[in-house]
Amino acid sequence: MKRRIGVLLSGRGSNFEALADSVAAGRIANAEISIVLSNRDDAPGIAKAKARGIEARAIPSRGLEREAYDRLIVSALREKQVELICMAGYMRMVSAYFVSAFRERILNIHPSLLPAFPGLESQRQALEHGVKFSGCTVHFVDERLDAGPIILQAVVPVEDGDTPETLAARILREEHRIYTEAVRIVLDGCYRIDGRRVLFERAHEKV
Amino acid sequence: MKRRIGVLLSGRGSNFEALADSVAAGRIANAEISIVLSNRDDAPGIAKAKARGIEARAIPSRGLEREAYDRLIVSALREKQVELICMAGYMRMVSAYFVSAFRERILNIHPSLLPAFPGLESQRQALEHGVKFSGCTVHFVDERLDAGPIILQAVVPVEDGDTPETLAARILREEHRIYTEAVRIVLDGCYRIDGRRVLFERAHEKV
Numbered sequence: 209m210k211r212r213i214g215v216l217l218s219g220r221g222s223n224f225e226a227l228a229d230s231v232a233a234g235r236i237a238n239a240e241i242s243i244v245l246s247n248r249d250d251a252p253g254i255a256k257a258k259a260r261g262i263e264a265r266a267i268p269s270r271g272l273e274r275e276a277y278d279r280l281i282v283s284a285l286r287e288k289q290v291e292l293i294c295m296a297g298y299m300r301m302v303s304a305y306f307v308s309a310f311r312e313r314i315l316n317i318h319p320s321l322l323p324a325f326p327g328l329e330s331q332r333q334a335l336e337h338g339v340k341f342s343g344c345t346v347h348f349v350d351e352r353l354d355a356g357p358i359i360l361q362a363v364v365p366v367e368d369g370d371t372p373e374t375l376a377a378r379i380l381r382e383e384h385r386i387y388t389e390a391v392r393i394v395l396d397g398c399y400r401i402d403g404r405r406v407l408f409e410r411a412h413e414k415v
Numbered sequence: 416m417k418r419r420i421g422v423l424l425s426g427r428g429s430n431f432e433a434l435a436d437s438v439a440a441g442r443i444a445n446a447e448i449s450i451v452l453s454n455r456d457d458a459p460g461i462a463k464a465k466a467r468g469i470e471a472r473a474i475p476s477r478g479l480e481r482e483a484y485d486r487l488i489v490s491a492l493r494e495k496q497v498e499l500i501c502m503a504g505y506m507r508m509v510s511a512y513f514v515s516a517f518r519e520r521i522l523n524i525h526p527s528l529l530p531a532f533p534g535l536e537s538q539r540q541a542l543e544h545g546v547k548f549s550g551c552t553v554h555f556v557d558e559r560l561d562a563g564p565i566i567l568q569a570v571v572p573v574e575d576g577d578t579p580e581t582l583a584a585r586i587l588r589e590e591h592r593i594y595t596e597a598v599r600i601v602l603d604g605c606y607r608i609d610g611r612r613v614l615f616e617r618a619h620e621k622v
Contacts (some may be wrong), residue, residue, distance in 0.1 A: 323544060324531045337530060338612040340568040343548070361547040363570050368614045405545040407575045 211239040211395050216281070216298040217246050221253025223296035227391065228260055236391050242288040244280060247300055264286075269300065278306040280300055285310070292394060294387070295349065304351050312401070314349040315394065319379045319386050321345060322359055324369035325355035326383035331379065332372040342366055342375065344383045346390035348406075357404045358387040359393060418446040418602050421497035423505040424577070428460025430503035430524055433591035434598065435467055437555050443598050449495040452488060454507055470495075476507065485513040492517070499601060501594070502556065511558050519608070521556040522601065523593050526586045528552060528568055533561035538586065539579040549573055549582065551590045553597035555613075564611045566600060567593045 213231075215221035215224045216312040224244060230236045244257040257264035267284065269277045282305070285293060295316040307314065320330035325337070334342040343363040348356035362382035366375060393399055398409045420438075422431045429450060437443045451464035451471035464471035474491065476484045489512070492500060502523040514521065522587035529552040532544070541549040550570040555563035569589035573582060600606055605616045 240496070241471070272604050321528060321546070321548065323546075324528070336611060338565045338610070339530075340565060341550070341570050342530065358545045358547060368612075403543060403545070405542070405575075 211292065212288060213239055213391070214258075214285045214288060214293045215241055215244045215253075215296055216250055216293060217253040217296045218248050218299040219253060219297045221251065221256055222380060223294075223297050223387055224253050225256060227294060227296070227387060228257075228262065230388040230391070235388055236395070236414055239391075239395060242290050243284065245284055247277075247298070253296070258363040263297065274301070275286045275303040275305045282306055282309045292391065296387075296389065301353060302349060302351065307350050310386055312348055313394075315346055315359070315387075315390060316349045316354070316356075317383050317390075318345045318347065318354045319376065319383065321363065322347065322354055322358065329372070330378045334366060335370060340366055342379060344379050344386060346386055348401075354414060357401055357406050359390045359399070359406050362386045393407045418499065419449040419495060419497045420446055420598070421492045421495060421500045421502055422448055422451045422460075422464075423500060424451065424460040424503045425455050426456055426460060426504045426507040428458065428463055428503050429587060430501075430594055431460050431588055432463060434501060434503070434594060435464075435469065437595040437598070442595055442597065443602070444596075446602060449497050450491065452491055454484075454505070460503070480512040481508070482512045485510045489513055489516045499598065501598065508560060509556060509558065514557050519555055520601075521565070522553055522594075522597060523553045523556045523561070523563075524590050524597075525554065525561045526572065526583065526590060529561055529565065536579070538583045541573060542579060542582060544575060547573055549586060551586050551593060553593055555568075555608075564608055564613050565605070566597045566613050569593045 217224050228241055231239050231241055239261050246254050246266045247267055247269040249266045252390055256265045267280050290300055293310055293314045321343045325333040341360055341363050345361045346359045350356040362384055364378045399406050424431050425496055434508050438446055451469055453461050453473045454476040456473045456475055461471045474487050500517055500521045528550045532540040548570050550568055552568045553566045557563040571585045571589055606613050
């Protein structure tokens with residue numbers, strides 16, 4: 209039986225598409241994206257998933273408290289028997305309930321070298337701070353913002369002529385690469401967590 | 416006349432030695448280290464400077480308020496007519512008085528990719544946070560801790576087997592390289608500051 213992945217998104221879902229491409233191409237072997245869920249009706253990622261033949265739907269969050277909403281999401285994910293959840297531009301904090309339901313089974317990708325520049329508009333934050341390198345981070349999700357143990361990071365240079373858009377595009381290419389690699393690592397189980405450190409049991413093949 | 420550099424240190428001064436080597440080898444051309452000052456009597460960097468024939472002395476800070484102490488330091492630096500000040504493991508915050516006396520003429524190097532892991536034991540902080548890359552930062556000094564505009568950064572990988580000491584050694588090699596490069600950039604004046612961003616007027620030759 210294939211390993212079952214659920215994806216959560218709120219927008220265009222470019223990292224969802226990269227993961228779906230990796231699954232289709234066998235770079236993430238023996239797996240499938242079983243469900244795509246969005247908190248927003250109008251997320252373009254929903255239509256993109258359907259166009260790929262992947263089940264996808266919105267579960268609107270309006271009027272629901274965080275945990276009440278997360279119970280709906282967890283229920284939908286359990287119904288599909290997913291074992292790994294990948295956030296791909298999912299613009300919500302998750303509750304302790306959600307985290308404990310899928311302990312060390314929820315991944316997120318963030319467009320900065322965390323712990324620098326958490327939150328929104330990380331690329332603009334990085335540019336305005338004047339850093340010379342930025343990048344992206346795949347991490348386990350916990351109840352805090354962009355703060356769980358780090359699985360992989362990738363570095364890109366910041367160039368003098370960069371705008372938030374050009375920097376974001378450079379980082380996005382690395383996001384697509386390391387998200388696939390991180391999913392493989394977590395599905396393979398070839399890691400252990402020591403404090404906040406994610407250590408690799410053996411060398412993993414790079415994508 | 417040679418460009419005159421002052422160095423401030425509190426300890427062994429390995430970055431001082433790297434700068435002195437770069438001056439001696441002509442990698443920082445037409446410059447000299449005119450004075451080395453320490454806030455600690457027992458800083459090994461003082462003896463190392465003297466062994467190189469560089470004037471060096473301690474100005475103990477005990478019992479002096481920050482600005483009163485900085486007046487002594489600024490006076491000693493002005494007496495030697497230095498135009499650029501390089502902190503090399505100088506374990507003090509500086510006052511607004513000091514910063515305004517040498518506006519955009521004080522550099523520091525810090526062993527992390529700022530704004531991540533400011534303050535003490537950056538390498539241990541980085542390891543414990545579980546980042547996959549760390550590095551070092553040369554920045555202009557202002558009154559805040561490790562916070563002025565960034566001139567150069569360098570990146571190193573964090574390895575699973577790292578201790579704070581092995582990571583520090585890997586970073587230190589990059590510190591020596593980029594500190595020399597940053598001093599050249601600032602002495603050459605081939606940069607401008609836009610907000611917090613240090614932008615280069617023309618490509619600078621790498622060391």
